[in-house]
Every structure is written in C-alpha cells, then in structure tokens.
Amino acid sequence: MTILPETKLYIGGELRQAQGGRTYENVNPWTGEVVGHAADASAQDVEDAIAAARKAFDTTDWSTNHAKRYELVKKLYDLFAANKERLGELARYEAGASLVAVNRAQVGLALEAWGDLMSVFPQVVWERDRGTKETYGFTTHRKTVNEAIGVVGAITPWNVPLYVNAEKVVSALLAGCTVILKPAPDTPALGAVFGELAVEAGFPPGVLNVITASDPAEAGELLVTDPRVDLITFTGSTAIGKHIMRQGAETMTRVFLELGGKSVNIVLEDAPNFAQSVAQTMLVFHAGQGCAVQSRLLVPKSRYAEAEAILTQAYKAFEDKWGHFDDPACPMGPVISKKQMERVKAYIDLGVKEGARLIAGGKLRPDMGAGWFVEPTCFVDVTNDMRIAQEEIFGPVLVVIPFEDDEDAIRIANDSVYGLSGGVVSADLDRAMKIAERIRTGTISVNGGVPITGDLPFGGYKHSGIGRAWGVEGIEEYLETKTIGYRK
Known part of the structure; x- marks a missing residue:
C-alpha cells in the first residue's frame, strides 16, 4: 500500500528524478509492506551533485555571507517546524518510530536541537587578533581567520534520520560549506524532505544537494574518494567509519565520524x-x-x-x-x-x-x-x-x-x-x-x-568516533583556520 509520495533527488537547486527514472522501494518496518518509492541515484547523479556543490562554494558568496546563511537556515527551520506532523508520519512509516519516539528524538528533539544550533551560531569566532611580535628585526601583526572548509559529503544513518540529518546539514551550512546529503537507503524520505523544503526556502543552486540510493555503499564511496569533496561527515557503525578513513586517506579528505557505542x-x-x-x-x-x-x-x-x-x-x-x-x-x-x-x-x-x-x-x-x-x-x-x-x-x-x-x-x-x-x-x-x-x-x-x-558538543572517545557534533564545536568541525602575518 503506497502511503508516502515518491521522493526525488535535489541537485543544483532542482528537484529531479534519478537518471533513467530509477526508483527503489521504501518499506515500512511495522508491516514489511512497500509504502513508497525513492529516487535511486546513479553514479552520474552523484557526479552532478558534487559538481553543483563545488561550483556553489567556489563561485558564490555563500561561504562569506554569514547573515544570508543564517537567514536561509532559519527559513528552512521554520518550514520544517510547520511540517512537523508530516515529519512524524515519515518517521513512523519509514523509520519504524513509535509515537513516543516521534515526539522525542525522531522529530521533537530534532527540531529543538536545530533551534539550539542556531542559538549558538553568534558564538562562532570568525577572526581573532593575535597581537604583534618582533621577528627578524621587524614587527609582524598577526591574526587568525576561520573559514568554511568547502564541500561536505554528509552520510547519515537510519535510526534517528531527521535528528542526524539536521545536525550535519545545519552545522555545515552555518559554517559556510556547501553540502551533499546522502541519507541511509532505509530512510530516504527524511533526507529528501531537505531538498523539497530548500526549494521552498529559496536556497541558492548547489548549496544543498540530496542524493538517495538503494545501494548502501556506492554513492558514499563516490563522495569519499572524490578530491572535490573536502570533508566527509559520517554517522554509523565503527566498521564503516574505519573503511571511510582508509578510503579518504588517498585524497587526504578530512573525516568527522560519530560511530558506535556500548555505554x-x-x-x-x-x-x-x-x-x-x-x-x-x-x-x-x-x-x-x-x-x-x-x-x-x-x-x-x-x-x-x-x-x-x-x-x-x-x-x-x-x-x-x-x-x-x-x-x-x-x-x-x-x-x-x-x-x-x-x-x-x-x-x-x-x-x-x-x-x-x-x-x-x-x-x-x-x-x-x-x-x-x-x-x-x-x-x-x-x-x-x-x-x-x-x-x-x-x-x-x-x-x-x-x-x-x-x-x-x-x-x-x-x-x-x-x-x-x-x-x-x-x-x-x-x-x-x-x-x-x-x-x-x-x-x-x-x-x-x-x-x-543541541547546544552542547556530542561525540566519542576511542572507536566511538572523531570530532564533535552539535554546539559551537559542531559548527567549528566544518571550519579551517588560516593564520595571517602582515606588516603595516
């Protein structure tokens, strides 16, 4: 019984079908029945998303216009909040969430944490005066500047998809990065909704892209191994996290991993x-x-x-x-x-x-x-x-x-x-x-x-990951630090 609408890819500012019109089934964990269909991205679709994200980062003011970014992320949040009931239905039918889970981590706390992230955004330090120092016989003035790292590939899990999707997408966007979101195959709609509502919010083309695919590895592998992607943020199993680290080593892609636990x-x-x-x-x-x-x-x-x-x-x-x-x-x-x-x-x-x-x-x-x-x-x-x-x-x-x-x-x-x-x-x-x-x-x-x-850093020691999500620290994961020395 089809309940959920067919989802589409979001690439370069446009909602579109996957190459060749490919789709795959979205299955309800409560019943084992197909409740919808999702666009099944090809390698070419992933290529298009990477190219769009790269172009948006390299040729627009997205990374430097802090006020513009915040305004658009706030618009997107308002649209998600207005669609809270719909989000709950998606969590129930594709993530197998109970109503208690919907009102907590699946949707309620996801939106609350998103709001927390926006509340700490003013605390991000973009530039710091590091004073002067006498070196080699003359005075150098120094400062450090925090800049967006670039294109982010966000690979997310199926357990609390909206919560993790929001953490990665919102943190990276607020930092000034452009994003390619690849949700888990089991929960495509809670990823695709970011593209649908980004259109409504008026996001610039290529700033946010969403790729859904039936294969749990192919699209992710393409993101991890492409030198145009500057950072991979992944939440999932420790085994896959280790695999991503090994693959990313060839292009020196920065990895930010939130992995397993046995607390x-x-x-x-x-x-x-x-x-x-x-x-x-x-x-x-x-x-x-x-x-x-x-x-x-x-x-x-x-x-x-x-x-x-x-x-x-x-x-x-x-x-x-x-x-x-x-x-x-x-x-x-x-x-x-x-x-x-x-x-x-x-x-x-x-x-x-x-x-x-x-x-x-x-x-x-x-x-x-x-x-x-x-x-x-x-x-x-x-x-x-x-x-x-x-x-x-x-x-x-x-x-x-x-x-x-x-x-x-x-x-x-x-x-x-x-x-x-x-x-x-x-x-x-x-x-x-x-x-x-x-x-x-x-x-x-x-x-x-x-x-x-959402306003506190979250992450693990040892095999539980690298880096911190949420809070100011979560936004800073998507930044590079540049040191400038100059003479007047």
Missing part, C-alpha cells in the same frame, strides 16, 4: 531509589536503536539478586506495552529491517551460547505483525568479556554486569573499545562525579542529568 549505566548501592533507577534501564526506547543508549547495566554484587528481581518484574509489566502503532504511550516499535532483526536475534542466540541467562525476551515476534519485531530482551550473569557485552547490538538487548566496588565499576566501564555515552546514579554527588570523570566517554549523565542537547 554503561552504573547504579551504585546507595542510589536514592534503587528499584526505580534499575527499572528505568530497560532498553526499549526505539527498540534500542541508538548509538548513545546505555546497553550495559552495572550493579553492585551486594544488590545483584535484587536488581535481577526488579528487572524481571519490570520487563514482565512491559510485555503488552510495546509494538502498538497508534498508542501515544508506546516507546518501542519494530527494528528497521529484516536484516537488522536477524542480526539482533543472532546476538541473542550468541548470548545464550556464551552462558548468559535470559530473564526477559529473547524471541522474534511474528505475532505482532508482518514487520520486524524483536522482544525487549535482558541478560543477567553476564561478564564483560562476553561478546554481547563488548559489541554493539543496536537492538532492545540489555546486559547486566556485577561489580565489586567503585574501582571495579570504573574498570569495567573503560574495558571497551567504545566511549560514547554513559551514566552514574548515587546519593553521593561527589562520589558519582568522581566516577563520571574517570570514565573515558564523550558524554555522561550523573543522577539523570541530560548531557546531550
């Missing part, structure tokens, strides 16, 4: 409401499909049996509260695709084989519908050397690991190739802060504090 939530024995803190760690929001989700729960050995009982009861109470398309209180729907469903199930089977014990879930749920449903799942008796504790599952799978004391909790938290997010809960704020400061991660919550908003 911890440490609930200490003195947590003010231990039961509530433990129960709230159930990994169910958007079926656990988030890079910053806290998928490793660490609890003290002295209260491990208690935590298991709390989680057993919490998951049982949640059994009939997920998988409902029209329920405004439902936080969890299907995973994005059959491929992802099978991947998550393979990890669940692996966990059982490794010796972990299931206390909830573990099964696929075809009775929920023809889409891609995996039960909310929780493992106990987990050790941190198990693959289910070390590898990113990207599904509704929580692992519960015991620790001896604060030092042991910190050791377990840092015993990971990832370092993206995390949390600590304790009645003793000083104790919790000391633990948080020693965990090698890009963002961390203490006692429920929110460290991830």
Whole structure:
C-alpha cells in the first residue's frame, strides 16, 4: 500500500528524478509492506551533485555571507517546524518510530536541537587578533581567520534520520560549506524532505544537494574518494567509519565520524531509589536503536539478586506495552529491517551460547505483525568479556554486569573499545562525579542529568568516533583556520 509520495533527488537547486527514472522501494518496518518509492541515484547523479556543490562554494558568496546563511537556515527551520506532523508520519512509516519516539528524538528533539544550533551560531569566532611580535628585526601583526572548509559529503544513518540529518546539514551550512546529503537507503524520505523544503526556502543552486540510493555503499564511496569533496561527515557503525578513513586517506579528505557505542549505566548501592533507577534501564526506547543508549547495566554484587528481581518484574509489566502503532504511550516499535532483526536475534542466540541467562525476551515476534519485531530482551550473569557485552547490538538487548566496588565499576566501564555515552546514579554527588570523570566517554549523565542537547558538543572517545557534533564545536568541525602575518 503506497502511503508516502515518491521522493526525488535535489541537485543544483532542482528537484529531479534519478537518471533513467530509477526508483527503489521504501518499506515500512511495522508491516514489511512497500509504502513508497525513492529516487535511486546513479553514479552520474552523484557526479552532478558534487559538481553543483563545488561550483556553489567556489563561485558564490555563500561561504562569506554569514547573515544570508543564517537567514536561509532559519527559513528552512521554520518550514520544517510547520511540517512537523508530516515529519512524524515519515518517521513512523519509514523509520519504524513509535509515537513516543516521534515526539522525542525522531522529530521533537530534532527540531529543538536545530533551534539550539542556531542559538549558538553568534558564538562562532570568525577572526581573532593575535597581537604583534618582533621577528627578524621587524614587527609582524598577526591574526587568525576561520573559514568554511568547502564541500561536505554528509552520510547519515537510519535510526534517528531527521535528528542526524539536521545536525550535519545545519552545522555545515552555518559554517559556510556547501553540502551533499546522502541519507541511509532505509530512510530516504527524511533526507529528501531537505531538498523539497530548500526549494521552498529559496536556497541558492548547489548549496544543498540530496542524493538517495538503494545501494548502501556506492554513492558514499563516490563522495569519499572524490578530491572535490573536502570533508566527509559520517554517522554509523565503527566498521564503516574505519573503511571511510582508509578510503579518504588517498585524497587526504578530512573525516568527522560519530560511530558506535556500548555505554554503561552504573547504579551504585546507595542510589536514592534503587528499584526505580534499575527499572528505568530497560532498553526499549526505539527498540534500542541508538548509538548513545546505555546497553550495559552495572550493579553492585551486594544488590545483584535484587536488581535481577526488579528487572524481571519490570520487563514482565512491559510485555503488552510495546509494538502498538497508534498508542501515544508506546516507546518501542519494530527494528528497521529484516536484516537488522536477524542480526539482533543472532546476538541473542550468541548470548545464550556464551552462558548468559535470559530473564526477559529473547524471541522474534511474528505475532505482532508482518514487520520486524524483536522482544525487549535482558541478560543477567553476564561478564564483560562476553561478546554481547563488548559489541554493539543496536537492538532492545540489555546486559547486566556485577561489580565489586567503585574501582571495579570504573574498570569495567573503560574495558571497551567504545566511549560514547554513559551514566552514574548515587546519593553521593561527589562520589558519582568522581566516577563520571574517570570514565573515558564523550558524554555522561550523573543522577539523570541530560548531557546531550543541541547546544552542547556530542561525540566519542576511542572507536566511538572523531570530532564533535552539535554546539559551537559542531559548527567549528566544518571550519579551517588560516593564520595571517602582515606588516603595516
């Protein structure tokens, strides 16, 4: 049943079909049915987009006219805000979002974070006087200038597509770059809408381009290996991020990567409401499909049996509260695709084989519908050397690991190739802060504090990425620094 309109490419200021009229199917994760068709870009379409972006950067005042850029980005934001209901429908039908997810990360928080980015734009420093210095017997006046890096290829994921698309597109545009957005094949409409509304906002030709394609790699590879593209910003798996780094090395393309995570939530024995803190760690929001989700729960050995009982009861109470398309209180729907469903199930089977014990879930749920449903799942008796504790599952799978004391909790938290997010809960704020400061991660919550908003930098340590998104720092990722010395 076709529900979503056919999407088009946006290249050089024009909405157009892909070369030869090629399209591919957009599938609804709730039902497994085709709900729309998207333009399927060819290599020539990608070439046209790169040429358009390069021309717009090299021959117009886009990179230097700060007021003009801000005005157009604000117009685009206003159009997105006016289309909030439509964006929600796109998130539901192509990203498999529940209504709770739509109102939070999928659309509501995406627009809020976009507004945060615009609010910090005046804080960007474009020029700084560095004073004078006597060198070689004469006086040199010095200044540093921040300039847009150039053409940006933005490759984005399917889990929270509007949120990540906005982060990359808006940050790069505000910095003065021109952009080629390549959304994930699974969520083309939430990328194509940027082109549709850019036309309405009156964007200059080539400043923003949108390429959708069925092949998950071809268009991205063309962007990464083309010397006319100055920067690649990618959000997705660490394996693909490493591949992009290797490919970009040949042309010395700058890479900005936001990758995977296996974040911890440490609930200490003195947590003010231990039961509530433990129960709230159930990994169910958007079926656990988030890079910053806290998928490793660490609890003290002295209260491990208690935590298991709390989680057993919490998951049982949640059994009939997920998988409902029209329920405004439902936080969890299907995973994005059959491929992802099978991947998550393979990890669940692996966990059982490794010796972990299931206390909830573990099964696929075809009775929920023809889409891609995996039960909310929780493992106990987990050790941190198990693959289910070390590898990113990207599904509704929580692992519960015991620790001896604060030092042991910190050791377990840092015993990971990832370092993206995390949390600590304790009645003793000083104790919790000391633990948080020693965990090698890009963002961390203490006692429920929110460290991830559009006006703050977000990114990871270690294999979780390179660079920072959002905030002033996120805009600055798209800038080059030039130093000028001159004599009067």
